[in-house]
Amino acid sequence: MNAFDYLESVKLALALSDIVQTVQIVREYSRERHGFFRARLKLRNGDFLEVSEFFVAQDDEIHILQYRYQWMDSARQQLRKRWDNATHHPELDNFPHHVHVKSDNVVISDQTMNISLLLAMLQRELEE
Secondary structure: OOOHHHHHHHHHHHHHHOOEEEEEEEEEEOOOOOOEEEEEEEOOOOOOEEEEEEEEOOOOEEEEEEEEEEEEEOOOEEEEEEEEEEOOOOEEEEEOOOEOOOOOOEEHHHHHHHHHHHHHHHHHHHHO
16 A cells, blocks of 8 residues: 555545544645645544544555544543654553553553554444
């Protein structure tokens, strides 16, 4: 898969997702071997979600080099969760992948993320 095809698959996944009500693309670009995507979403429960990924295509695979997904209440005042791979918590297992839970100060190790995994995870959380 090249970067252009990956970007198109991300936009399609957002458009088809049951939990996404609206999508505002802030910035996007793709070249054959790399790309960037940033969007602000309104979820069906009214919550706000901002997603961003910088990715590269290598050997027909997509590798997410940097990501940040921030889920907040509808007023954008209360953090629900923020997933990212910034290198500021080397003490955590699976460094640099982590999630901030309800506060910048509560940080736990997490899996490698991408937008598809995020949508599936949020779908489960919103159904509970």
